[in-house]
Amino acid sequence: MSAIKVALAGNPNTGKSTLFNTLTGLKQHTGNWPGKTVIRAEGSFEHKGEEYVLVDLPGTYSLFSNSADEEVARDYIVFEQPDATIVVLDATSLERNLNLAFQVLEMTDRVIVCINLIDEADKKGIVIDEKKLAAKLGVPVVKMSARNKIGIDLLLNTLDHLVKEKINPSPYRMTYSEEIERKISQIEAQITGLFGAELPSRWIALRLLDGDDALVAKLKEYIDKKKDGVTANELPISANS
Amino acid sequence: MPVSKKIVPLSECQPGDCFLLRELKVEGVMRRRLLDLGFVAGAEILVLQKSPLGDPVAFRVSHTTIALREEESSLIFGEIIRRGPA
Numbered sequence: 001m002s003a004i005k006v007a008l009a010g011n012p013n014t015g016k017s018t019l020f021n022t023l024t025g026l027k028q029h030t031g032n033w034p035g036k037t038v039i040r041a042e043g044s045f046e047h048k049g050e051e052y053v054l055v056d057l058p059g060t061y062s063l064f065s066n067s068a069d070e071e072v073a074r075d076y077i078v079f080e081q082p083d084a085t086i087v088v089l090d091a092t093s094l095e096r097n098l099n100l101a102f103q104v105l106e107m108t109d110r111v112i113v114c115i116n117l118i119d120e121a122d123k124k125g126i127v128i129d130e131k132k133l134a135a136k137l138g139v140p141v142v143k144m145s146a147r148n149k150i151g152i153d154l155l156l157n158t159l160d161h162l163v164k165e166k167i168n169p170s171p172y173r174m175t176y177s178e179e180i181e182r183k184i185s186q187i188e189a190q191i192t193g194l195f196g197a198e199l200p201s202r203w204i205a206l207r208l209l210d211g212d213d214a215l216v217a218k219l220k221e222y223i224d225k226k227k228d229g230v231t232a233n234e235l236p237i238s239a240n241s
Numbered sequence: 242m243p244v245s246k247k248i249v250p251l252s253e254c255q256p257g258d259c260f261l262l263r264e265l266k267v268e269g270v271m272r273r274r275l276l277d278l279g280f281v282a283g284a285e286i287l288v289l290q291k292s293p294l295g296d297p298v299a300f301r302v303s304h305t306t307i308a309l310r311e312e313e314s315s316l317i318f319g320e321i322i323r324r325g326p327a
């Protein structure tokens with residue numbers, strides 16, 4: 001069986017690399033993303049008999065592809081389709097951090113929200129009700145302090161449950177105006193016709209309505225690659241699945 | 242008693258003023274960028290300080306300090322809800 005792919009996303013300075021280092025230890029290597037000067041860090045670890053590959057995405061405030069960092073992070077989540085995406089949030093600045101979390105929730109169902117720097121929040125007297133947040137967001141929420149190695153076990157077990165489908169998140173999706181929702185359904189039907197359930201159709205519909213020309217080019221590339229018989233994530237089809 | 246609230250651009254605020262954002266008239270990528278940074282309707286913005294030449298100006302929004310040029314701040318509209326110490 002091939003390794004389980006997990007991405008780390010989040011705003012800058014929220015502790016993604018600290019968590020990445022804690023989980024992967026020395027089993028990591030860095031390089032650049034193809035065609036970009038953005039650093040790509042990848043590492044591996046094992047948990048409950050499963051092999052995981054972890055990718056540390058660049059920290060961004062948004063995933064609308066306004067910069068190379070944002071483009072790298074977005075393309076990874078949308079086209080490489082990790083088995084899970086951990087969104088790392090700064091517990092002391094949730095309002096700002098949730099902007100990116102909501103964007104990820106529009107791209108994929110397989111999300112764990114990880115509230116890091118909980119030690120800093122404690123110091124400031126900030127109390128976070130993670131159960132309430134999980135209920136509202138529709139995905140698991142784990143509080144942790146990556147630097148103090150608090151909450152790592154809970155995160156790993158939550159990851160295990162998610163990839164083994166013991167939990168099936170149903171992320172909160174923003175409802176837009178009637179007019180926009182009608183257009184989304186129209187476009188979504190055509191996208192599903194092209195890509196089936198492979199790519200996040202609602203998210204693509206929203207991007208197209210927003211006039212994201214760069215994404216149109218990306219989608220064309222994706223179709224061409226598939227024609228050449230190369231699947232986006234290059235996973236071999238398992239014979240005994 | 243309806244109090245008429247004067248809508249002004251953020252660029253007219255002075256350091257110390259607290260501003261309630263009502264409308265963003267910036268377009269395109271910059272609009273997206275400002276929204277991502279927390280310049281959304283309903284946000285409270287504290288004017289921190291001007292740079293030596295008066296532009297850009299530093300603002301506090303959603304626990305972060307962000308500097309904007311007048312070409313952006315003049316297109317951000319709202320009310321001054323508290324005047325800073327003059």
Ligand SMILES: Nc1nc2c(ncn2[C@@H]2O[C@H](COP(=O)(O)OP(=O)(O)OP(=O)(O)O)[C@@H](O)[C@H]2O)c(=O)[nH]1
Nearest residue numbers: 011012013014015016017018059117145146147148
């Ligand atoms: N107090 C505290 N500090 C932390 C914690 N996790 C990380 N830090 C610190 O926060 C700072 C930023 O951590 P990084 O891991 O580099 O953050 P990052 O998300 O990878 O940042 P970018 O790569 O710039 O997006 C470092 O100084 C860490 O030591 C935590 O749980 N508690």
Ligand SMILES: [Mg+2]
Nearest residue numbers: 016017018059
């Ligand atoms: Mg980092």
